[in-house]
Amino acid sequence: MKRLFNPLLLASAVVLMTTNVAQAHHSFAMFDNKTFVTKTGTIVRWAFNNPHTWLYLNIKNADGSETLWSFEGAGVTGLIQRGVTGNTIKPGDTVTFMYCPLRDGRPGGAIGWVKLADGKALNLADGGCTGTEETSRKR
């Protein structure tokens, strides 16, 4: 029987509930926060730094090559209050994640949620990306 409360759904809900009043130290004007994209990639670095965290991943292209993508998340103190630390995500981990892309098309954006290989869902979002699982589309 399928679980009643999907952790990803819960993370999506928390993303919505915690990020409506943007708290970042900068504008989110560079992100298309109405477009929500889901991808899978391999973690290169989880930079758990202030003023913002950054998640760097290698993502496979159609021709088999890889591109490094960069995603901004909330600040350290905000994420620790959600139970996320600098050791929660490790290099080499394969994750599925949702993001709002950079408007200029470069490989990056604002992170929404991340789903780890063990199924655990994390809300890494700041105010720049508030989509849910249902609003995401795969690319």
Place this chain on the structure above:
Amino acid sequence: MKLTISRWRLAFGTLVLALTPLLALAQGGGFGSGYGPPLKVIPAPQSFTTSEAHYQFLLTQAKGGTQHTIASVPRWDGLWVTAGNTHMDAFIEGGNFNGKVRAGVLTPAYEKAFKERWREQTEEGQVHYDRLGRCEPPGMPRFLLEPYSHEFINLPTESYLINDFGPSIRRVLIGKQHSNLYGTHSWYGDTIGFWDGDKLVLNTKYLYPADFTRWSPMTSNQFEAVEIWQLHKYPDGIERIEVQATFYDKFAFVKPVSAVYAFRHAAELAQADYRVIHWECDQTNNNFLDDKGVSNFHLPGEAGFNDGRGSTIFPELPGQTRDPIYNTALPAATSPAQSQSAPKGAKP
């Protein structure tokens, strides 16, 4: 059964969507609002033309202030985070993101500038640019709402009000007069204060131009503040430091503006055994202002990328990476350009 789960999902999603605007609007200033009873502004007891006149009035009322000892001075130990504020009420009708800019609060020049910020925020969803993106310190009054952790250390003759952004430290000299040996202003200016029982009363002058936050009005180099800090205790163990502030700015405000800000214990950070570590925005920040006046980011491999966990300028020596636990590496910023796949290996 699938149908049942879908209904649950739909119900839960609907609940979230219903709650979201309520949370966002609970207190328009955001930044941790919703903790404890609603914040109420206590305006200045009478009209004053300057912050110093206001401060002197309060000092006289307190008969020169309370002389605390190290044993009696109020203690606000531990880590704190913001717990809401009312600053938007002063400038926006209704105090939330659906309101319009209040008329007659700001001077014409500052009202015009603020209306453009507000248009960007409400029509485009984002103010194009935030000065903190260039790693400027929050300054005053923004110090009062920054979401990074805060610490407040009280001694009989000094208090230290600390925000883990940068970091930013406001030093409060108890029982002193203002002094400015630099011949200019600064991000946190000069703050003097006195104790009135358990209330810490402050007067801050000599500040740089700054802002309340990026979607709120800018302030001038004549911005000054009178603040009254006090720890309040409410039922159910709720403790909140409330800061009743009156702001003076002859260039920006038609008349003084009052707001209340709040902080609560950072219980989640304490539970996680969090330690504040030194960080400087410049060391890790990749935000920049593009030629269209919009914030953007440098990415790995691009000219200008700042690799906060990269190597020092002596990579040939062992042990020079700033990521010694995971030893990750990103492409070096050698040319203006193309992002590339990250290296498979990293040098420790």
